[in-house]
Amino acid sequence: MPRPAVADHTDVDLFDPATFARGVPHDAFATLRRDAPVAFHLEKPKRAGGRQGPGFWCVTTHRHVHEVSRRPDVYSSFLGGFTASDISGAVLDETRMNLMGMDPPDHTAFRAVLREPFGPRIARDLTPTIERFAVGIVDRLLAQPEGELDFVDHVAKEMPLLVLADLLGIGAEDRQLFFDWSNRIIGNHDPDLGGSVQDFLAAKDELFAYGRRVIAQKRAEPGNDLITSVVRARIDGEPIDEQRVVILWFLLLIAGNETTRSSLTGAMEMLSTHREQRALLMSDLDAHLPGFIEETLRLTNPVLHFRRTAAVDVELGGARISAGDKLVLWYPSANVDENVFDRPFEFDLRREPNQHLAFGIGTHFCLGARLARLQMRIMLKELLTRCPAIEVARPARRIHSNFLSGALELPVVLS
Numbered sequence: 001m002p003r004p005a006v007a008d009h010t011d012v013d014l015f016d017p018a019t020f021a022r023g024v025p026h027d028a029f030a031t032l033r034r035d036a037p038v039a040f041h042l043e044k045p046k047r048a049g050g051r052q053g054p055g056f057w058c059v060t061t062h063r064h065v066h067e068v069s070r071r072p073d074v075y076s077s078f079l080g081g082f083t084a085s086d087i088s089g090a091v092l093d094e095t096r097m098n099l100m101g102m103d104p105p106d107h108t109a110f111r112a113v114l115r116e117p118f119g120p121r122i123a124r125d126l127t128p129t130i131e132r133f134a135v136g137i138v139d140r141l142l143a144q145p146e147g148e149l150d151f152v153d154h155v156a157k158e159m160p161l162l163v164l165a166d167l168l169g170i171g172a173e174d175r176q177l178f179f180d181w182s183n184r185i186i187g188n189h190d191p192d193l194g195g196s197v198q199d200f201l202a203a204k205d206e207l208f209a210y211g212r213r214v215i216a217q218k219r220a221e222p223g224n225d226l227i228t229s230v231v232r233a234r235i236d237g238e239p240i241d242e243q244r245v246v247i248l249w250f251l252l253l254i255a256g257n258e259t260t261r262s263s264l265t266g267a268m269e270m271l272s273t274h275r276e277q278r279a280l281l282m283s284d285l286d287a288h289l290p291g292f293i294e295e296t297l298r299l300t301n302p303v304l305h306f307r308r309t310a311a312v313d314v315e316l317g318g319a320r321i322s323a324g325d326k327l328v329l330w331y332p333s334a335n336v337d338e339n340v341f342d343r344p345f346e347f348d349l350r351r352e353p354n355q356h357l358a359f360g361i362g363t364h365f366c367l368g369a370r371l372a373r374l375q376m377r378i379m380l381k382e383l384l385t386r387c388p389a390i391e392v393a394r395p396a397r398r399i400h401s402n403f404l405s406g407a408l409e410l411p412v413v414l415s
Helices: 017-021 026-035 062-069 089-095 106-115 121-142 151-156 158-168 172-186 197-220 226-232 242-273 275-283 285-300 369-386
Strands: 038-041 056-059 305-310 314-316 319-321 326-330 407-409 411-413
Touching: 038 319, 056 062, 062 314, 062 326, 106 226, 121 151, 121 158, 121 369, 151 158, 151 242, 151 407, 158 172, 158 226, 158 242, 158 369, 172 197, 172 242, 197 226, 197 242, 226 242, 242 275, 242 285, 242 369, 275 285, 285 369
Parallel strands: 056 326
Antiparallel strands: 038 056, 305 326, 314 319
């Protein structure tokens, strides 16, 4: 039975969160795409004293990531969850209540509840609010003393947290709490963020408790916000289970916050490393911002991987995969696949078509993609109009995670 092994081609440990704190290991991914596009990766413990996992299949080409994403009947999100780490028992049960851990038809029914709030009208309804937030963010940025500033703290974290607070109908004054909880949950292997299971569980419990208070308030005093619409919604005539609403709250605050923050930080990095493209962008912001955003998403990949579990025995890319095996879809690899993208490592805001998979594809295509693009467009236009000379001062300090790509800090100067 063919079982190509990652270790036969590269010694980079893709399961180690610290690997991605040093940047995406593009050389290792290029080797795998060429020699073993679906290869088995051994799974060392992530923590000292931890258990060795069962291993997983690395899916590294655009074609195979696309194929797996389009077949939820064969490659399930429900069976084993949506991240590479193995889970079971109550944790797996909870994950299966998360939209990202569902398969059709449950996923289809639950996603339908959110289709209208995240539909085309979101751009019309939220554009004035997001523009107001962007103006305020830049006002506060320009009021800072001269010298280095942290772009993550002053810009990238602010926009998605303000938007989420507005969308969810909660107080923006609590956004630092959401930022801290999110960092401790996503960076639960990062020594700068605690790095322990206890820190992760404490942050999760605090976030859930806050969410339950908000949900109870929305039941008692409905508003014109997303949480109110969810608690009022019905699936097959029945109200949505309380725990599912709490887990949706968790998903929105983590996914909606982390990914947009990462994308805005990545855009700032791209501005400082691609000088000719920046000049082209500045020559006509309205015309070139959409292309700049898509190319930023392709090369910065706010989500590093999602996991699927084989529901049946199947062959993929010449590898024989058994039912129950887990597969990890690597988006930073798929988005520079030489068979899809000409000059894959060259930033080209006029790239057309740009078939990147930064928002996924198929059943689990990112529900908030439209909102994320809108925030990026408005924030970057306001920033570059009023701070056209903003520059990265030093490289970003990146979070230890093999799931989401994020920067803890990106020092910039305004001139």
